[in-house]
Amino acid sequence: MDEKVCGYFISTDKSKLNFNVIYNFIANTYWAKGIPKSVMQSAINNSMCFGVYNAHNEQVGFARVVTDKATFAYLADVFIVPHLQGNGLSKLLVKTIVEHPELQGLRRFLLATSDAHGLYAQYGFKPIDNPALLMQISPGNVYGENNSET
Numbered sequence: 001m002d003e004k005v006c007g008y009f010i011s012t013d014k015s016k017l018n019f020n021v022i023y024n025f026i027a028n029t030y031w032a033k034g035i036p037k038s039v040m041q042s043a044i045n046n047s048m049c050f051g052v053y054n055a056h057n058e059q060v061g062f063a064r065v066v067t068d069k070a071t072f073a074y075l076a077d078v079f080i081v082p083h084l085q086g087n088g089l090s091k092l093l094v095k096t097i098v099e100h101p102e103l104q105g106l107r108r109f110l111l112a113t114s115d116a117h118g119l120y121a122q123y124g125f126k127p128i129d130n131p132a133l134l135m136q137i138s139p140g141n142v143y144g145e146n147n148s149e150t
Contacts, residue, residue: 007055008089010096017044017051018059025079030114032077034143048102052080052093060084063093069102075111090119098123
């Protein structure tokens with residue numbers, strides 16, 4: 001699936017992904033600081049991935065969805081490279097994800113964010129109705145740094 005707008009396009013074709021771009025960004029985030037390359041590669045291999053590319057096929061953004069494509073999805077590792085932030089690419093990315101045909105009719109679509117609530121709210125995400133329903137195992141510091149999940 002490819003979605004094109006303003007000289008940029010989004011693709012779910014994993015063969016287009018530039019692992020170095022993804023890893024170099026994610027390994028320096030607050031949520032996955034220091035993630036080992038092998039863990040990031042496994043996360044990509046086992047997720048539905050969305051790459052954002054410019055007209056020269058250079059990767060400028062990414063997101064992945066952990067899903068069974070029937071009942072549940074979790075949106076993770078969303079980013080647009082810093083020099084292109086603020087020009088609508090993150091909106092295009094999230095819109096493309098929530099409208100993807102394989103992600104329709106889900107019982108629950110989750111994400112965690114500390115700083116982008118406004119972006120996700122535009123596409124139907126809202127605070128958990130009953131947070132007491134959700135539980136987690138969160139060992140913390142799994143990559144050797146102080147981090148929290150997005």
